[in-house]
Amino acid sequence: MNNQKTGRTRKQRGTIAQPERFGDSRHDPYRSRQKLPEPTVCPECGAAFESGRWMWPSVSAAAGPEVNRTLCPACQRIKDGMPAGIVDLLGSFAKARSEEIRNLVRNVEGAEKKDRPLERVMDIETTGNGLQITTTGIHIARRIGEAVSGAFSGVLQIKYGDGEHTVRVRWQRDE
Numbered sequence: 001m002n003n004q005k006t007g008r009t010r011k012q013r014g015t016i017a018q019p020e021r022f023g024d025s026r027h028d029p030y031r032s033r034q035k036l037p038e039p040t041v042c043p044e045c046g047a048a049f050e051s052g053r054w055m056w057p058s059v060s061a062a063a064g065p066e067v068n069r070t071l072c073p074a075c076q077r078i079k080d081g082m083p084a085g086i087v088d089l090l091g092s093f094a095k096a097r098s099e100e101i102r103n104l105v106r107n108v109e110g111a112e113k114k115d116r117p118l119e120r121v122m123d124i125e126t127t128g129n130g131l132q133i134t135t136t137g138i139h140i141a142r143r144i145g146e147a148v149s150g151a152f153s154g155v156l157q158i159k160y161g162d163g164e165h166t167v168r169v170r171w172q173r174d175e
């Protein structure tokens with residue numbers, strides 16, 4: 001492991017930066033940073049921390065000015081530009097059918113985040129080789145890869161990072 005200089009981190013497309021400042025890679029720094037009082041509500045997306053997990057709020061959690069407010073891990077990742085998952089969809093097929101693939105990705109996201117507020121798509125970008133999707137959670141990244149390969153076959157690879165709180169998904173199909 002090489003230590004980068006402190007201070008600004010270089011922004012590199014396509015890499016999952018491991019935030020060294022949190023040290024211990026066994027814990028997801030975005031999920032175990034602090035103990036939260038309950039209920040805590042995210043001022044950005046409205047998700048609530050209840051019964052030890054983030055979920056879409058019950059009426060009781062959302063109500064009342066006295067609830068604790070802090071960014072949920074997904075909104076914090078979006079704010080920091082630190083995706084948990086990167087999905088590369090590569091090859092001529094991805095380029096030719098990008099609209100269809102984008103729709104599929106959005107459908108997967110809709111189904112995932114209904115029950116899991118921390119599983120969201122951050123961005124879908126067109127790259128020289130196809131599409132790159134960044135996500136706030138690892139589960140949705142895997143689901144996107146599986147959905148795309150399920151619908152269009154091709155070759156799927158899934159690699160987890162340290163502590164399994166980051167994932168890199170790669171799918172390729174050439175006509």
Ligand SMILES: [Zn+2]
Pocket residue numbers: 042043044045046047071072073074075076
């Ligand atoms: Zn949020």
